[in-house]
Amino acid sequence: MASAFLLDMTRCIGCEACVLACKAGNELPVEMQYIELIERTSGTFPNLVGGFENHRCYHCTDAACVAVCPTGALFKEDGLTRLDRDACSGCGYCVQACPYGVPKMVGGRSSKCDACASNVGAGGSPWCVTTCPAQALQFGDREKILAEAKSRVAALKDRYPKVQVYGETQAGGLGLVLVLPDDPETLDIPADPPLVPVTVDVWKHIVQPVSMGATALAAVGAGVLGVIARRNHLAELKELEEQEKAGVAAGGSESTEEER
Ligand code: SF4
Ligand code: SF4
Ligand code: SF4
Structure with a gap:
C-alpha cells in the first residue's frame, strides 16, 4: 500500500508546531530541520494577502534523488522516500538532482524527512501530523488522502477560485499531496517539476x-x-x-x- 501525506495550505497557520515536533521526535541535531516555513505576502497594496511557504520532502514516486544515489542510501518504501544516513557517502548528487531542493548536506551526509519510518513502523504517526493543531496535515493510504484533498478543494472553490490539488501526477505522483489556495508558483513550488x-x-x-x-x-x-x-x-x-x-x-x- 502506498502511503501519503496531505498538506492543506489553506489551513496552515504557520505556527511551526510541525517543525518543532519533527526536530524533537526525531532527535535531530540543532543544524538539521526537515520542514522549513517561509512567511510571504502576495498581492498589491492595499489588497495584500499573507501566507506561508511550507517546504518539506514531496516523496516523489519517480524520485530524482533515489535515481542518482549511488549507494542505495535513498530508496522507496511504501510510496515514501526513505534515507539511510549510515549508508550515505556524502557525494551530494541528491542535493543537485532534487527538483524541490529538499535534501541538504549536514555533517557531510544527506539529510531529509524519511516520513518518520521508525515511529510509523512501530505503529505511531509522523510527529508533524500528530502535532498540527489546524488539521492541515494528515497521513495514510494515498488513495484516501487524494480523495480527501479533492473533497477539500471542491468545498473551497467559492473562497479560493484557483484552489487546486497538487501532487496527483507530478514526478510520477507525490507522496505529499497538497491543497493549494492558488497556483503553485505563488508558493515557490514548480508547477511541473522536471522528471529524472x-x-x-x-x-x-x-x-x-x-x-x-x-x-x-x-x-x-x-x-x-x-x-x-x-x-x-x-x-x-x-x-x-x-x-x-x-x-x-x-x-x-x-x-x-x-x-x-
Ligand atoms: S549524498 Fe548520500 S544520499 Fe545523497 S546521493 Fe550521495 S550517497 Fe546518496
Ligand atoms: S514525517 Fe516525520 S520526519 Fe517527516 S517532516 Fe513529519 S515529523 Fe519530520
Ligand atoms: S503544525 Fe500544521 S499549521 Fe502549524 S505550521 Fe505545521 S502544517 Fe502549518
Whole structure:
C-alpha cells in the first residue's frame, strides 16, 4: 500500500508546531530541520494577502534523488522516500538532482524527512501530523488522502477560485499531496517539476555498473598478476636454492680431494 501525506495550505497557520515536533521526535541535531516555513505576502497594496511557504520532502514516486544515489542510501518504501544516513557517502548528487531542493548536506551526509519510518513502523504517526493543531496535515493510504484533498478543494472553490490539488501526477505522483489556495508558483513550488533526466538513468544503470565492472576486473587482473609474480618469485628462489645446494656439494667434494 502506498502511503501519503496531505498538506492543506489553506489551513496552515504557520505556527511551526510541525517543525518543532519533527526536530524533537526525531532527535535531530540543532543544524538539521526537515520542514522549513517561509512567511510571504502576495498581492498589491492595499489588497495584500499573507501566507506561508511550507517546504518539506514531496516523496516523489519517480524520485530524482533515489535515481542518482549511488549507494542505495535513498530508496522507496511504501510510496515514501526513505534515507539511510549510515549508508550515505556524502557525494551530494541528491542535493543537485532534487527538483524541490529538499535534501541538504549536514555533517557531510544527506539529510531529509524519511516520513518518520521508525515511529510509523512501530505503529505511531509522523510527529508533524500528530502535532498540527489546524488539521492541515494528515497521513495514510494515498488513495484516501487524494480523495480527501479533492473533497477539500471542491468545498473551497467559492473562497479560493484557483484552489487546486497538487501532487496527483507530478514526478510520477507525490507522496505529499497538497491543497493549494492558488497556483503553485505563488508558493515557490514548480508547477511541473522536471522528471529524472535520461542522462541520470544512463549514468545510474549503464555507466556506473560498467565502471564498477571495470574496477572489479582491474582488481581481479591485479590479483592474477600478483599470483603470477609470486609464483615466478618462488620459482626463482627454488632455483637459487638448488644452485646453492649444488655449489656446496661441489665445494665439499673438492676439499675432500685436497685433503687427500
Ligand atoms: S549524498 Fe548520500 S544520499 Fe545523497 S546521493 Fe550521495 S550517497 Fe546518496
Ligand atoms: S514525517 Fe516525520 S520526519 Fe517527516 S517532516 Fe513529519 S515529523 Fe519530520
Ligand atoms: S503544525 Fe500544521 S499549521 Fe502549524 S505550521 Fe505545521 S502544517 Fe502549518
